Amino acid sequence: MPVKKVVVIGAGSVGATTAYNFALADWVDELVLIDINRNRAEGEAMDIADGTVFSGTVKVYAGSYEDTKDAVVVVFAAGANQRPGETRLDLAGRNLNVLRDVIEKLCKYWSGGVLLIVTNPVDVLTYAAQKFSDLPSNLVIGTGTVLDTARFRYLLSKHCKVDARNVHAYVLGEHGDSSVCVWSSNTIACVHVDEFCKHRGIPIPDRKEFSDKVKRAAAEIIARKGATYYSISLGIRRVCEAVIRNQNSVLTVSGLIDGQYGITGTAFSLPTVIGQKGRIEVLDISLPQEEEQELINSANILKQVQREHGL
Numbered sequence: 413m414p415v416k417k418v419v420v421i422g423a424g425s426v427g428a429t430t431a432y433n434f435a436l437a438d439w440v441d442e443l444v445l446i447d448i449n450r451n452r453a454e455g456e457a458m459d460i461a462d463g464t465v466f467s468g469t470v471k472v473y474a475g476s477y478e479d480t481k482d483a484v485v486v487v488f489a490a491g492a493n494q495r496p497g498e499t500r501l502d503l504a505g506r507n508l509n510v511l512r513d514v515i516e517k518l519c520k521y522w523s524g525g526v527l528l529i530v531t532n533p534v535d536v537l538t539y540a541a542q543k544f545s546d547l548p549s550n551l552v553i554g555t556g557t558v559l560d561t562a563r564f565r566y567l568l569s570k571h572c573k574v575d576a577r578n579v580h581a582y583v584l585g586e587h588g589d590s591s592v593c594v595w596s597s598n599t600i601a602c603v604h605v606d607e608f609c610k611h612r613g614i615p616i617p618d619r620k621e622f623s624d625k626v627k628r629a630a631a632e633i634i635a636r637k638g639a640t641y642y643s644i645s646l647g648i649r650r651v652c653e654a655v656i657r658n659q660n661s662v663l664t665v666s667g668l669i670d671g672q673y674g675i676t677g678t679a680f681s682l683p684t685v686i687g688q689k690g691r692i693e694v695l696d697i698s699l700p701q702e703e704e705q706e707l708i709n710s711a712n713i714l715k716q717v718q719r720e721h722g723l
């Protein structure tokens with residue numbers, strides 16, 4: 413069996429927490445941390461490696477770009493995060509420079525696999541990563557609205573008093589202020605969420621209130637503790653598990669859009685089947701006109717940012 417090696421570039425809050433989560437997984441053999449701050453990568457790797465005595469047999473170390481050669485997945489989590497009051501899109505200029513620098517070094521050694529972009533604005537960086545790397549578009553994935561979808565399902569599950577795993581709901585489009593909470597097809601046990609609430613005497617969720625809560629979730633956390641990393645690290649782990657274990661999981665990851673809803677020339681999230689070959693199929697689900705229009709607006713906002721940054 414070939415060694416399942418994962419490389420995490422950026423050993424900050426998100427990268428280190430992700431690495432810690434990988435050390436707890438039984439489907440990763442080797443884990444490499446790379447950071448421009450070598451000491452940071454070494455310190456995090458040493459701390460995680462000490463714990464593998466309790467957690468499993470994953471080999472963890474701080475490395476260099478040469479170590480990416482045979483990685484099945486490379487996670488890009490390097491660069492600036494939002495300061496209070498900043499939007500994700502405000503980070504584009506700074507983080508596109510970091511991405512360009514990293515991809516140039518990565519492409520010298522990496523024999524290819526799935527490149528998972530996490531750094532914000534994740535959709536703009538996913539689009540740029542495909543251009544900078546020239547990798548096939550199925551292999552360049554952004555975490556997109558994986559976390560927003562989790563937040564939406566969690567909020568609905570609390571409201572409806574059911575296990576979040578039984579709430580089927582999606583957030584599509586940009587991972588950011590123009591994200592689209594899909595209300596038309598939210599279900600619990602094959603029943604629309606509104607119907608489910610009616611039958612159980614629970615107030616029907618206020619759509620605007622829930623959408624706003626999903627959009628504001630990261631800002632609320634950043635205002636209190638400066639960053640978010642636990643939840644996204646579990647989202648990253650989920651996407652990587654789907655790839656490494658070839659699970660054909662449907663996840664709302666970001667990737668190049670190829671004509672769905674008439675949209676091209678950008679990357680954002682749609683429900684996508686994920687496996688060893690990355691994005692296997694983007695599901696073109698039918699949406700009411702209003703939600704389709706919200707997605708088109710979201711694409712236009714992303715394209716505007718791309719243009720401003722010469723992409």
Ligand SMILES: NC(=O)c1ccc[n+]([C@@H]2O[C@H](COP(=O)([O-])OP(=O)(O)OC[C@H]3O[C@@H](n4cnc5c(N)ncnc54)[C@H](O)[C@@H]3O)[C@@H](O)[C@H]2O)c1
Binds near residue numbers: 424503534559
């Ligand atoms: N997609 C999501 O849902 C999601 C969720 C949370 C955070 N994020 C994003 O993840 C990114 C990282 O956040 P964080 O909290 O870990 O930030 P952080 O500041 O804690 O860590 C960033 C790390 O990147 C490293 N770095 C900077 N330039 C580099 C380069 N050229 N090469 C290698 N390493 C470099 C820094 O040394 C630092 O260790 C941010 O852009 C943040 O917005 C995304």
